[in-house]
Amino acid sequence: MNESTDSQRPAADTGAAATTTRDAALEHLAITLALLGDAASRATHTSHDVRLHIVACQAEHLAGEVRTHTEPATPQQPWPVDAGYATTTAAARRALDVPEVRHLPVPLRASLQWLLLLAEAAQT
Amino acid sequence: MNSPERRSVGELLEDTDLTARRLLLDPDDLDTAAMIRVWPELVQAANELLASLPSRGPHAIPGVEATPTRTDPLAERLHLMATALNDNLRGRAWPGDGPADERLLDMTGNLVHTHDLIDRRLRDTTRPSTAMLTDAAAARTRVLHALYVTAHAITLATGAEIRDLQTNGRALQRRSGVHKLTALKLMAARIDTFEQVAGAEVYQAFPKALVGNRRDEAAPGLRMAFAAWEVETHRAMVHEPTMANIFEVSRVQASTIALTHLLFDAAGGCGAIDAGAYRANLQPVLAAAESAWGALHFVARDLTSMAPRLVARDLRLAGTQLVHALTQLALDGTSVATQTLLSERIASNHLLATLVSALESHRDSAQVLMDAVLDPRLGIKADAAQRVLADLASGNREALSPQEPWIDPRDIALGRQVPLPAPVRGALIRHVEIIDSASRRLATASVDTSQPVQPPRTQDQGQVRTSTHRGALVLDTQVAPRVAR
Numbered sequence: 001m002n003e004s005t006d007s008q009r010p011a012a013d014t015g016a017a018a019t020t021t022r023d024a025a026l027e028h029l030a031i032t033l034a035l036l037g038d039a040a041s042r043a044t045h046t047s048h049d050v051r052l053h054i055v056a057c058q059a060e061h062l063a064g065e066v067r068t069h070t071e072p073a074t075p076q077q078p079w080p081v082d083a084g085y086a087t088t089t090a091a092a093r094r095a096l097d098v099p100e101v102r103h104l105p106v107p108l109r110a111s112l113q114w115l116l117l118l119a120e121a122a123q124t
Numbered sequence: 125m126n127s128p129e130r131r132s133v134g135e136l137l138e139d140t141d142l143t144a145r146r147l148l149l150d151p152d153d154l155d156t157a158a159m160i161r162v163w164p165e166l167v168q169a170a171n172e173l174l175a176s177l178p179s180r181g182p183h184a185i186p187g188v189e190a191t192p193t194r195t196d197p198l199a200e201r202l203h204l205m206a207t208a209l210n211d212n213l214r215g216r217a218w219p220g221d222g223p224a225d226e227r228l229l230d231m232t233g234n235l236v237h238t239h240d241l242i243d244r245r246l247r248d249t250t251r252p253s254t255a256m257l258t259d260a261a262a263a264r265t266r267v268l269h270a271l272y273v274t275a276h277a278i279t280l281a282t283g284a285e286i287r288d289l290q291t292n293g294r295a296l297q298r299r300s301g302v303h304k305l306t307a308l309k310l311m312a313a314r315i316d317t318f319e320q321v322a323g324a325e326v327y328q329a330f331p332k333a334l335v336g337n338r339r340d341e342a343a344p345g346l347r348m349a350f351a352a353w354e355v356e357t358h359r360a361m362v363h364e365p366t367m368a369n370i371f372e373v374s375r376v377q378a379s380t381i382a383l384t385h386l387l388f389d390a391a392g393g394c395g396a397i398d399a400g401a402y403r404a405n406l407q408p409v410l411a412a413a414e415s416a417w418g419a420l421h422f423v424a425r426d427l428t429s430m431a432p433r434l435v436a437r438d439l440r441l442a443g444t445q446l447v448h449a450l451t452q453l454a455l456d457g458t459s460v461a462t463q464t465l466l467s468e469r470i471a472s473n474h475l476l477a478t479l480v481s482a483l484e485s486h487r488d489s490a491q492v493l494m495d496a497v498l499d500p501r502l503g504i505k506a507d508a509a510q511r512v513l514a515d516l517a518s519g520n521r522e523a524l525s526p527q528e529p530w531i532d533p534r535d536i537a538l539g540r541q542v543p544l545p546a547p548v549r550g551a552l553i554r555h556v557e558i559i560d561s562a563s564r565r566l567a568t569a570s571v572d573t574s575q576p577v578q579p580p581r582t583q584d585q586g587q588v589r590t591s592t593h594r595g596a597l598v599l600d601t602q603v604a605p606r607v608a609r
Contacts, residue, residue, distance in 0.1 A: 034432065041375065041425055044418065050386050050460060053379035054451050060375070061444040064435060079430045114458075121458035 023070040025100035030070075031079065032092040033063035033112075036119060039088040051122040058115050059092070062108070069104055089119045129237045136241075137266040140234040143227050144270040147277035154281035157219035160311060162228040163278065164210040169235035170267050171196070171203035176242050177260040178252030196264070197351035198325050202271065202318060204358035208492055209314045211362070218304040231270065238263075265326065272322040275315050282312045317488045320567070321354075324481045346475060349442075349449040350482045356442035358492055365496035367424060367504050367544075368433040370552075374421035376443040377489060381414040383450040384479050387466065391476055394467035409569040413486065413562040420555040426515070427508045427548070483570040486563035490556060497552045506535035506542045516547055 037059035040052045082088065093116050095101075101109070131139070147154065174196035213219065242263075246252075252260070286308050295301035353376065360369040388406060392399035453469050455461055461469070470476065496502065510531045530545040544552075 030432070038425060038429060041421065044378075044382075045422075050382050050454060051458070053382045054447060054455070057376055057379045057443060057447045058451075060372075060433065060435075061440055061447075063432075064437075064440050065444075067432065076432075082429075118455075118458045 019071070022100040022103055025095070025098050026066050026070045026104070027076075029092070029095040029098075029101060029112075030063040030066045032088065032095040033059045033066065033115075035080065035082055036085075036088045036092045037063065039082060039085040040119070040122070042082075043085045049122055051118055055115065055119045055122055058111075059119070062112055062115060065108060066104065066112075069108075086123050089116070089123060092116060092119065129241075131237075133238050133241050133263065136234045136238045137263055137270075140231045140238075141266050141270045141273075143231050143234075144273040144277070147227060147274060148280070151277065151280040151284065154277055154284075155223075155225060156278065156281040156285050156308070156311075158223050158225040159228055159274075159278050159281060160209075160213065160219055161222065162224045162232060163274075164206045166228050166232045166235070166274065167203050167206035167271065169232045169239070170271055171199040173235050173239040173242070174199035174264055174267060176239050176246070177264055178246055178256045179260060195355070197348065197355045198268070198321070201351065201355040201358055202322060204355065204362055205314065205318050205321070205488065205492075208358065208362050208495055209311065209318075212310060212314075212495065213307060216303060216307045217300060218307045228274065231274070235267065268322055269326050272319060272326045275319040275322060278315050279312065279319055282308055282315060286312060314491060317485075317491060320484055321488060324484060346449045346453070347478045347481075349446040350478065350485075353442045353446040354485055354488070356436070356439040357489055360436045360439040361492040361496040364436050365499040365502050366434070366436075367427050367502065368435045369439055370493065370496060370502075371421065371424035371428045371433060372435045372439055372443060373489065373493065374417055374424050376446060377486070378414055378417035378421050379447060380450060380482070381410060381417060381486075383447075383454050384483065385410045385414060386454050386460070387450075387470065387475070387479060390463055390466035391470050393463055394470065396467070396470050396476060406566075406569040409562065409565045413559070413566045416555070416559045416562040420552070420559060423512065423551060423555060427504050427512055429508065431505065480570045484567045486566055487560060490560040490563045494553070494556045494560070497549065497556055500543070502544045502549075503541045504544060504548070506531050506538075506540050509542055509545055509548060510536055512548055512551075513545060516551060 037056050040056035040059060043049075043052045044056065080091075083091075096112055096116055101112075104112075129136075177196070179196070246256075286305065289295055289301060289305050289308070292301075296305065357373050360366075360373065385407075388397070388402060388410065391397045392402040392407075453461075453475065454466070456465055513530055530547065531542060534540075535542050
């Protein structure tokens, strides 16, 4: 029995580590989306492009939805300094393209992809 | 001992509607305090009844796994409006304890009996038939009409009582008279908004739905999305008045106005509305309203940045749904739709009525937002409060001394939540007052501008347009003979 337990432990550890890594990636994605929402909101001060309003709303909404897929105990990450709309859009794109995000449900990933395309289109 | 209820669902609802109409026969006899004491129970009974009616299930939200719970969004919203008013009046000297209006009590009893009858009969029904849905639509319209007429009666009674008080100098010299006048004015504004919200729906369906021939709804998906959003706004502001929720409400409101602005611009461009009247009246007011909501949103954003915002889940879902519905109308892929495409969508969806109805309801959101901003439970993170206080101090040095210790440094160091400092609350109140003022002008301007230049009108559409002329008496005169028993 001990032998069996010992042989399972590394697998369990690996699984826990994978979950932690995935949750950290999702939390990072949620933070970048919230920042993107705020950056889009600030951009509406000076632009009449209605797409910025849509990005501002849906980025924050999808950040909340991504967070529902993380463990409640996921450690809080340091909040990056807001760096403007273009930089924040690029950061959100990088956060979405990491492999761990593939665990999210397909409809949610599709919505995230569309949001990033819209955010990128709105800055051109 | 009470005799058993022998009336049918139809009879109970007709009696309820008739009782409501009789309130208007002699408005001078109405007792405002007695009516308002029963008002929350009446609206609650209506809400429970409408939630029990058979309906098609709620729509799923794209990209979101959760499905919204099944309710009647409009009835839920009206119930929350009545509850918010009741909560506000409960802490005041007027109306206090006293007799309740017998007619409103009868109406409440009728609605409760109707609910029980329907619940017993339809408890095990999972897939309602078309006939059942038609009956349900008729019942719903009857109930909403009764609420609408009753709200109008209360509005008349309240207005009369305010006038009496204002002309009675001696009454206003007493503190009780001043308190009563304040409460009456608050009530007048809230019930007036209630009447507008209920009236908009009644005029959409009445009286066609009563004879099982409901008119096709204009842009039903968008209309439902607006209704769900308005309900969730009420729920969040009444039950969870947090800064994150205020942030969410202000952002979605600002965005919906921006998108509505785009759609009305297109409507003006394609002649669906009078372009000249639109540019002169509605367009500047839309810009002002967008700016007012935006200004509140910017403060709420800064008060909640640098940490995850815990927005109420249902509020977030309703916001997602609403913005998604408007996005489908405004965009083509990731580009703003061309004028031609926007014109086609406006023409094919008949959505201007839905947008006007939504613009009329902004004042309701402003009122419930004011309750939230005044709520003593409202708190914020100490560091965010400090940042915003510093901004306020830099903008108005006389009003806010930077030496004044509004925030304990230990609260900032430990990242604590603190009660809303008075200067921050004051700034929020000013923003909400500006929103309220803009919303009032928005309601008027949207109605005045939304008349089509060359309307392909049928008689039915003419009745819908009468929603711009408010007042239950107008409705009664026009349609009462057609639905008389």
